[in-house]
Amino acid sequence: MIVIIQTLLATIIGSLLVGIGVNGFLxxxxxxxxxxxxxxxxxxxxxxxQTGITMVALSLPICIFSAMHQRGYFFTNIQGLLASSFFIDLLAPLRNQFLISQFASALxxxxxIGTGVGLMLRYNTSTGGTDLLAKIISRVTPINLALAIIILDGLIILAGFAVLEVDNFLYSCMAICTVGLVTALIEGN
Known part of the structure; x- marks a missing residue:
């Protein structure tokens, strides 16, 4: 029972942090x-x-894949996906609250976001998308979790290069490296 409560709290707090990081800074x-x-x-x-709803739609195939390979993750990750998507959309009003530089925002x-994701992964839940995929990769290969996140996220950033301005691209790269490193520190593997 304690583990269930800890996982639920990690899901809520982690999702709240992801929503704050996305809306307040990115x-x-x-x-x-x-x-x-x-x-x-x-x-x-x-x-x-809407970012959260889009995230749910895009993450469902990965959640189904994870259910086939890591059945125990499926229900906690669906909860994490729904909670983080909810907080991302709920906290949209934060988008104009923290007016700081791109550099500071990226860091x-x-x-x-890394703290939120790391907390969730520490309690075997996640935002459902590639964080879950990175967790599976780090468990079945010698690739460190931070490196797996940076590689997967880097592929998306490269795809975004075609549509982002150069400075947004570079600061986005800084943000994902920060997410990956902080996630690994918090997650503990």
Missing amino acids: VPHHLIDGGILGIALILHYFYEF IGGAI
């Missing part, structure tokens, strides 16, 4: 994170799609 400067969230942010910037936003 979105105001049109920065992207990697993974599914990065794709959802690109779609938000160009088509004004602070990356650290806040």
Whole structure:
């Protein structure tokens, strides 16, 4: 019972941190994170799609894949996906609250998101997208979790290079490196 409560608290707190990091620091400067969230942010910037709902739609195939390979993760990750998507959309009003430089936004936003994701992964839950895929990769290969996140997120950032301005691209790279390193520190593997 204690483990269930800890996982639920990690899911709520981690999702809240992800929502704050995305809305307070990445979105105001049109920065992207990697993974599914990065794709959802690109779609938000160009088509004004709601980021959280888009994240759910894009993450469901990965959640189904994870259910086939790591059955125990499926339900906690669906909860993490829904909670983080909810907080991302709920906290959209934060987008104009922290008016700081792109550099500071990339570092602070990356650290806040990394803390949220790391906390969730520590309790075997996640935002459902590529964080979950990175966790599976780090468990079945010798690749460190931070490196797996940076590689997967880097692929999304490279895809975003075609649609981002150069400075947004570089600060987005800084943000995903920060997310990956902080995630690994918090997660503990």
